[in-house]
Amino acid sequence: MSSTSTSVLSSFFASPHFLRRVLWADAASGVATGAVLFAFADALAPLLGLPAELLSWSSYMLVGFVLLISWAATRRTIPAGAVWVLIGCNALWVMGCVALLLSSQIVSTGFGVAFLVVNAVTVGVFLELEWIGVRKLQLAHAW
DSSP: OOHHHHHHHHHHHHOTTHHHHHHHHHHHHHHHHHHHHHHHHHHHHHHHTSOHHHHHHHHHHHHHHHHHHHHHHTSSSOOHHHHHHHHHHHHHHHHHHHHHHHOSSSOOOHHHHHHHHHHHHHHHHHHHHHHHHHHHHHHHHHO
């Protein structure tokens, strides 16, 4: 990694806006995923080998998740408690994806497996970044 890219990465993590940016990125991801699942659940179900109802209900759950993220991200000071709830929701989402992957009840296609793996990894990355951000927030307010 070059010193320039290391510097950019360091300044990203050190930014006072780090957590807010992560929250907005998570919200954008949730909106995009939710919109696709809502609009195309019936078409995606056979391609992914997942029930259309599961895809539809996932889109509805994402609405509440995005509303909570948006509320937290628009506060003057981001409430740590809300971020911990979001982290918990992300952890449940990752565990749900893993459970579906391991379940013998749901027979996924290769696309379905890829969809669940990409979901789990992406949400896991947001979980980790939000954890870093909320810890920084709590440390800053401890002083």
